[in-house]
Amino acid sequence: MTIELVRARQVVTGIRDRFTAEVLDDAAVAHDAGRIVAVDSFATLRAQHPDAPVQHFPRHMLLPGFVNAHHHVGLTPLQLGSPDHPLELWFASRLSSRDIDPVLDTLYGAFEMVASGVTCVQHLHPRMAGPAEGVVAGCMKVLGAYSRIGMRASFAYSVREQNRLVYGDDTAFCATLPGDLGPEMLAHLRRFSLSFNDQMAVYAALRDAHAGSPRTRIQLAPANLHWVTDDGLMTMVEQARSDDVPLHMHLLETPFQREYARRRTGTTAVRHLHRLGALGPSMTLGHAVWVDEGDIELLAHTGTCVCHNCSSNLRLRSGTAPVNAMARHGIVTALGIDEAGLNDDRDMLQEMRLALRIHRRPGLDAADVPTCAQVLRMATEHGAATTGFRHQIGRLAPGLRFDAVAIDANAATWPYQDDQVAPLDALLQRAKPQHVDTVFVDGDPIYAKGRFKYVDRDAVLAEIAQMLSRPPSGAELRRRHLAEAVMPHVRAFYDGYLQGA
Ligand SMILES: [Zn+2]
Structure with missing residues (x-):
């Protein structure tokens, strides 16, 4: 077993009901190659796994992906x-x-x-x-x-x-x-x-x-x-x-x-x-x-x-x-x-x-x-x-896969957020993608600090720009013409369709 701890200021393990999120303060997820072993206070998990490496997100909330x-x-x-x-x-x-x-x-x-x-x-x-x-x-x-x-x-x-x-x-x-x-x-x-x-x-x-x-x-x-x-x-x-x-x-x-x-x-x-x-x-x-x-x-x-x-x-x-x-x-x-x-x-x-x-x-x-x-x-x-991963993801709980997102709550709520509003409620109403710090899939940080681990985003975007800068092909132009020509007939098909409905 190679246990790793991912520690955050708060860990949202899941949602109990429409009004109650399950949130742990100064907590961590212990995972073994992407399988969650335990979710608990950091102190408890540190005592259980004194030698495990720790990724620390001190200003962040860690949520299920x-x-x-x-x-x-x-x-x-x-x-x-x-x-x-x-x-x-x-x-x-x-x-x-x-x-x-x-x-x-x-x-x-x-x-x-x-x-x-x-x-x-x-x-x-x-x-x-x-x-x-x-x-x-x-x-x-x-x-x-x-x-x-x-x-x-x-x-x-x-x-x-x-x-x-x-x-x-x-x-x-x-x-x-x-x-x-x-x-x-x-x-x-x-x-x-x-x-x-x-x-x-x-x-x-x-x-x-x-x-x-x-x-x-x-x-x-x-x-x-x-x-x-x-x-x-x-x-x-x-x-x-x-x-x-x-x-x-x-x-x-x-x-x-x-x-x-x-x-x-x-x-x-x-x-x-x-x-x-x-x-x-x-x-x-x-x-x-x-x-x-x-x-x-x-x-x-x-x-x-x-x-x-x-x-x-x-x-x-x-x-x-x-x-x-x-x-x-x-x-x-x-x-x-x-x-x-x-x-x-x-x-x-x-x-x-x-x-x-x-x-x-x-x-x-x-x-x-x-x-x-x-x-x-x-x-x-x-x-x-609703996916083929039902029962394997969706919460941070032992036995599930460690898919999670660490969002910088300080940055998302800067310069002030009153604590009369629950931190999760504040985060969900204020966080933007630029506050997403790290995204884990199977414990692997596939995205961190604005960079993708395995793919060069800028290069892919440049390739898309280059490909689409070419003039439309003959087939594309024919489809464009087809769309324009058929549109009034499609519209006519639905004329009166709802009458009497
Ligand atoms: Zn759809």
């Missing part, structure tokens, strides 16, 4: 040329995004996540051009980039079977487009269409390639109700059960999706999933903005998890998820930055604050609105519960 529980890409759609639109139009506008190397792209997102304290990401990969072997190779590049930087990744290639552009059949929709636009659009969609069996083969190949991997887990992601058939969905649910992996599914992101579910199933999306037998603790619903009270009760009753993607919901005009009601029902609710946060980046500290603030509905009862402890639990233990 954050989990960004819903992420897709590195460079943001906005950066790549696709501005914020309502979600249904944004799907079309995203066609115009520039191409970017998957390794550089993944590193870009990872830089921002890690620098804000994220140690584990739930990466739901969007479509890639086929065939299956090429998709597997692309996913391996993404996972290789996470492993290069040292970050934990729970990964899924999002499965889509149908309705790739609008909430209706691809061929039927393309047949309504004028001139050459229909065949062009259909050809584009087909380039990104793998058969269901091929998509399951991608999952199996990635799963087998990462069996026993310490920092990578492979799971399943039925992309959204409109993108999958009931048979496909249930095949994935069965596969997830037999492999004991979680599922993450976008659901009810917008009122259009609620209406789509009503037209397809005659009931709500959540009741439909329940009827099929798809709900349960292994299922996480991303967004879940347009759930009703009965849906929330079903989610609570079945132990289904939710991932709250607050920034994305605002940016794509999706609405505000009923997080207070979910909390009242005790639903495990993770936090995801999705494509990008309010500042078009991946700042988990800001995302927590946004979740803390946006649900502060008028009233006097503090029990009705999110607490600091609650949003921290969303970003740690609850997020962890």
Whole structure:
């Protein structure tokens, strides 16, 4: 055993309930090659391990590493040329995004996540051009980039079977487009269409390639109700059960999706999933903005998890998820930055604050609105519960992996913070990424004092700048044209869609 002690002014071991964080003063974590052996006062651990090396964070709070529980890409759609639109139009506008190397792209997102304290990401990969072997190779590049930087990744290639552009059949929709636009659009969609069996083969190949991997887990992601058939969905649910992996599914992101579910199933999306037998603790619903009270009760009753993607919901005009009601029902609710946060980046500290603030509905009862402890639990233990690392991360407790972030509390609260406000509450409301001192994954300080241990951030950013400074390729220009040309037809598809809903 090679025990190391990591000592901090305060150690947050976890969250007991919405109002209570478990915080130890002048405490330490004892870990053995990344496995937590004990968490206690420094004096106690020093007595037990007199010769162990000590890393000391005298001005810092040490917290469980954050989990960004819903992420897709590195460079943001906005950066790549696709501005914020309502979600249904944004799907079309995203066609115009520039191409970017998957390794550089993944590193870009990872830089921002890690620098804000994220140690584990739930990466739901969007479509890639086929065939299956090429998709597997692309996913391996993404996972290789996470492993290069040292970050934990729970990964899924999002499965889509149908309705790739609008909430209706691809061929039927393309047949309504004028001139050459229909065949062009259909050809584009087909380039990104793998058969269901091929998509399951991608999952199996990635799963087998990462069996026993310490920092990578492979799971399943039925992309959204409109993108999958009931048979496909249930095949994935069965596969997830037999492999004991979680599922993450976008659901009810917008009122259009609620209406789509009503037209397809005659009931709500959540009741439909329940009827099929798809709900349960292994299922996480991303967004879940347009759930009703009965849906929330079903989610609570079945132990289904939710991932709250607050920034994305605002940016794509999706609405505000009923997080207070979910909390009242005790639903495990993770936090995801999705494509990008309010500042078009991946700042988990800001995302927590946004979740803390946006649900502060008028009233006097503090029990009705999110607490600091609650949003921290969303970003740690609850997020962890939705990934392939459930039960292994999310708290600082013996037996778990030592994933943690040390934040310089003095710097974050400089020049003054009154102690009538609990230190954790003050930190969560004031800390910025520049106050993140060190980020540990498996006890390894992969980021410290603004530098990544294994990757030269400046060099990667320079490479991205250089690659994208080239003029758009012929293929990129064709997609840009396609996006512009199809946009009015997509808009027209949804005209009146909600009437009578
Ligand atoms: Zn998403």
